[in-house]
Every structure is written in C-alpha cells, then in structure tokens.
Amino acid sequence: MIFFQFVCLILSIFATLASSIGSESGSLSACSKFDFEEKVLEKLVRLEHKMEVYTEKMKLWEESVSTSLDKVVEAKIKTETFIESMRETQRQYQTRFNESLLETIEHFKLQSENKTEMYERKMNTLLESFSFKIQELSEAERKRESATQVSLDQEQNRFNASFDKIVENFQVRFNKSLQEIALNQQKVALTACHSRQSTVSSGKIVHFSDIRTNIGIIDVSSYKSTGKFVCTVAGLYHISAVMMSNTNDAVYYIYKNNxxxxxxxxxxxxxxxxxxxxxxxxxxxxxxxxxxxxxxxxYIYEYSCFTIVKLN
Incomplete structure (x- = not known):
C-alpha cells in the first residue's frame, strides 16, 4: 500500500513539473534562460527532497516488518521449547513410576521366598514331632506285649483310636498350612487405564477398562464393566491411582468399600x-x-491409571 502511494506521488510530481514547464514555454520570450534554468533546478531539488523522505519511510517500514518477523520466530521457538520440556517431564515421571513398580514387585517376590522358607521349616518341625510321637507309641506297644491278650487287644484299640485321631488332627493342620502357604504365595496384581478421555459425572465410579497388567485376577471382565476391584485373596495391598485432568479444582476419592x-x-x-x-x-x-x-x-484423560499389588 505504501509503495503504491509512493508511485502515485512520483507520477503526480512529474505531471506537475511537465505542466509547469509547458505553461512557461509560452513566456520564454519574456524570461531569460537563467530564470528558466533556476526554476527547473528548484523543482528538481524539491523532487529530490521528496524522494529522500519517501526513501527514509520505506527503510522504516522494512525495519518494522523485519522486527515483527523476528518476534514471530522467537515466539515459535519458545513454544517449541515449552512443548519439548513438557514431553521430557512426562518421560521422566513415567520412568520413575516404572522403577518404583519394579522395586515393589521385587520386594514382594523376596518376601514370598522368605515366607516359603519359613513354612518349610515349620512343616519339617511338625513332621519330626509327629515321627517322634509315632516312635513313642511304638515303644509303648512293645512294652505291653507281655500283657495278656485281652489287655493287648484293648491297648491295640486305644492305640488305633489315638493314632487315627493324631493322623486326623495332623491332616487338618497340614491342609490348613498348605492353604495358608498357597494363599500367601498367590500373586495378585492389576494395572488398568482409562480407555479414552471423557467427562465423568459427579459421584461416579471411574472405569479403567484398558487392562495393562493382570496377575491372579480371574473375573477381570467384571472389573472392566463396573470399575470395582473385589478382593479374592486376603492380604496386604499396595494401591495407587494416577489421574490426569484439565478441570480446575477437581477432586477424586479412593474408597475401600463405603x-x-x-x-x-x-x-x-x-x-x-x-x-x-x-x-x-x-x-x-x-x-x-x-x-x-x-x-x-x-474431564479425565486416557493416561489416568489404577494399580493394585498384593504384597503378602
């Protein structure tokens, strides 16, 4: 636009100059050659001055445009730097979370191994005690061999009853110990994420239907549809929820039952x-x-996840 105005001004100046020269050509007879040249020179000087003024304005306009472009480039660089820093922060957080989860699992594995060794020692002690009692009963039976046949039969019956009772009690205790060992060694772990970003109404249960890790949970379809983790193996559990939202002053709760x-x-x-x-x-x-x-x-993003791990 400025360039167009500048061109129009130049054309008008030349038109004025030509008109002036044409009008004066009729009076050359009355004016000296010196007067004519002086007027032409004066108009050329004025034209040169206007050219300098518009040249200066063009330089200022070019500098203004260059400065605006530099600001736009600078803003773009700052925006790219900010986005990259956010991505790096997310990567660092994910790395720390993975390391923490692996450390927890390793600690749980070590505790399970220690528990297994402890129960093995208890079982060996129980078997040794039972063997010792069998030996005592056998020794008592040998001492009673000198008694009469009636006494022998009576003692034999009492022994059989006592032995059956001991075996029954031992079997009950043994089965109970095996069940405790199996339950304590049973691994339970679940990591599930929000399947897609969406708005969750107030007071609603958040569903994490994108199953990332499932160990020891049989009815996982029920969890996906209801959002309720129902304990099937009693024990100590580590529970965490990582929630991502863009809603100001949002609040979420973790409930155990009600x-x-x-x-x-x-x-x-x-x-x-x-x-x-x-x-x-x-x-x-x-x-x-x-x-x-x-x-x-x-509003909850799909990066929101829920994790629960049985520790022992």
Whole structure:
C-alpha cells in the first residue's frame, strides 16, 4: 500500500513539473534562460527532497516488518521449547513410576521366598514331632506285649483310636498350612487405564477398562464393566491411582468399600492438564471393594491409571 502511494506521488510530481514547464514555454520570450534554468533546478531539488523522505519511510517500514518477523520466530521457538520440556517431564515421571513398580514387585517376590522358607521349616518341625510321637507309641506297644491278650487287644484299640485321631488332627493342620502357604504365595496384581478421555459425572465410579497388567485376577471382565476391584485373596495391598485432568479444582476419592480412604485435589490447572497421584497401603479381606470416584463433573484423560499389588 505504501509503495503504491509512493508511485502515485512520483507520477503526480512529474505531471506537475511537465505542466509547469509547458505553461512557461509560452513566456520564454519574456524570461531569460537563467530564470528558466533556476526554476527547473528548484523543482528538481524539491523532487529530490521528496524522494529522500519517501526513501527514509520505506527503510522504516522494512525495519518494522523485519522486527515483527523476528518476534514471530522467537515466539515459535519458545513454544517449541515449552512443548519439548513438557514431553521430557512426562518421560521422566513415567520412568520413575516404572522403577518404583519394579522395586515393589521385587520386594514382594523376596518376601514370598522368605515366607516359603519359613513354612518349610515349620512343616519339617511338625513332621519330626509327629515321627517322634509315632516312635513313642511304638515303644509303648512293645512294652505291653507281655500283657495278656485281652489287655493287648484293648491297648491295640486305644492305640488305633489315638493314632487315627493324631493322623486326623495332623491332616487338618497340614491342609490348613498348605492353604495358608498357597494363599500367601498367590500373586495378585492389576494395572488398568482409562480407555479414552471423557467427562465423568459427579459421584461416579471411574472405569479403567484398558487392562495393562493382570496377575491372579480371574473375573477381570467384571472389573472392566463396573470399575470395582473385589478382593479374592486376603492380604496386604499396595494401591495407587494416577489421574490426569484439565478441570480446575477437581477432586477424586479412593474408597475401600463405603469408606473414603484418600482425597486428592487438583487445584488450578496452569497448563493444558495436571496429573495427581494417590498411594496407600491397606489390608484387604475377601469381598472388600476398592473404587475411584469423582467429586464434581471432571474431564479425565486416557493416561489416568489404577494399580493394585498384593504384597503378602
């Protein structure tokens, strides 16, 4: 636009100059050659001055455009740097979480091995005690061989009854010990994530239907459809929830049955979204339920995940 105005001004100046020269050509007879040249020179000087003024304006315009382009490039670089820093923060957090989970699993494995060794020692002691009692009973039987046949039969009957009782008691204790060992060694672990980003209404149970890890959970379809983790093996459990949302002042809870265990507040969202993590340890009995519930409607991303691991 400025260039177009500049061209129009030049054309008007030349038109004025030509008109002036044409009008003066009629009076050359009255003016001297010197006067004519002086007027032409004066108009050329004025034209040169206007050319300099518009040249200066063109330079200022070019500098303004260059400065604006530099600011745009600088803003683009800052935006790319910020996005890259957010990605790096997410990668670091994921790495720390994976390391923590692996450490927890390794610790649980070590505890399971120690428990197995302890129960093996108890079983060996119990078997040795039983063997010793058998030897005592056998020795008593040999001492009674000198008694009469009637006494022998009576003692034999009493021995058989006592032996059957001991075997029965031992079998009950042995089966109970085996069940305890099996339950303590049974591994239970689950990691599941929100299948897609969506808005969850207030007071609703959050569903984590994208199963990432499943160890020892048979009815996983029920968990996917209801969002309720139902304990089938009693023990000490490590429970965590990593929630991602862009809803200001959003709150979520972790419930054990109908009791609220953990309350987590997002606060004000400074960027596109915020991530909050809740972690706790609790004893669960068979039938206990663990759920994640919302307070107020909130938008939840698919990166939100729930993890539960049986420790012993």
């Amino acid at each position: 009791s609220r265990i953990i309350t987590t507040l997002y606060g004000q969202i400074d960027h596109y979204y915020e991530t909050r993590t809740s972690v706790f340890v609790t004893m669960l009995n068979v039938g206990d339920e663990i759920t994640v519930r919302t307070k107020g409607s909130q």
